[in-house]
Amino acid sequence: MTYIRRKPRKVIKHDIIATHTICPLCNKEYCQRHSFGKRLVYGLYNNYAIRVSKHYCSKCLKYFSLDSEKFPKNKRYDSEVINEICKLAKEGHTLLWIKYYLESTYNLCVPVSTLHDCNRRSLNGDKH
Numbered sequence: 001m002t003y004i005r006r007k008p009r010k011v012i013k014h015d016i017i018a019t020h021t022i023c024p025l026c027n028k029e030y031c032q033r034h035s036f037g038k039r040l041v042y043g044l045y046n047n048y049a050i051r052v053s054k055h056y057c058s059k060c061l062k063y064f065s066l067d068s069e070k071f072p073k074n075k076r077y078d079s080e081v082i083n084e085i086c087k088l089a090k091e092g093h094t095l096l097w098i099k100y101y102l103e104s105t106y107n108l109c110v111p112v113s114t115l116h117d118c119n120r121r122s123l124n125g126d127k128h
């Protein structure tokens with residue numbers, strides 16, 4: 001039996017922070033920062049400990065968090081990972097092959113349900 005010794009992934013700190021921003025729902029300007037949120041996002045090579053600012057819109061009476069192109073909202077994986085999965089799926093690899101490939105190449109474990117989701121969206125022609 002072979003045992004693959006894996007290097008622990010690096011955790012990189014990343015901030016997506018503003019003192020005020022524009023509401024994505026009603027475009028109201030100067031929504032003040034209310035608090036900070038934290039989440040962990042998995043990239044191809046590193047993990048990211050992300051600190052985001054949460055804002056409050058006094059017009060919609062709703063809270064929302066900032067995001068960025070590399071770290072889309074409510075995603076556990078960054079856009080590099082998603083693009084890689086879409087690319088491999090388009091090349092015709094099976095989801096289990098992609099899962100194994102990501103684990104062995106990037107030391108990244110992605111559940112098959114996530115792969116399935118990416119694959120379905122790439123087949124529909126959405127960017128993501």
Ligand SMILES: [Zn+2]
Pocket residue numbers: 023024025026027028057058059060061
């Ligand atoms: Zn609003």
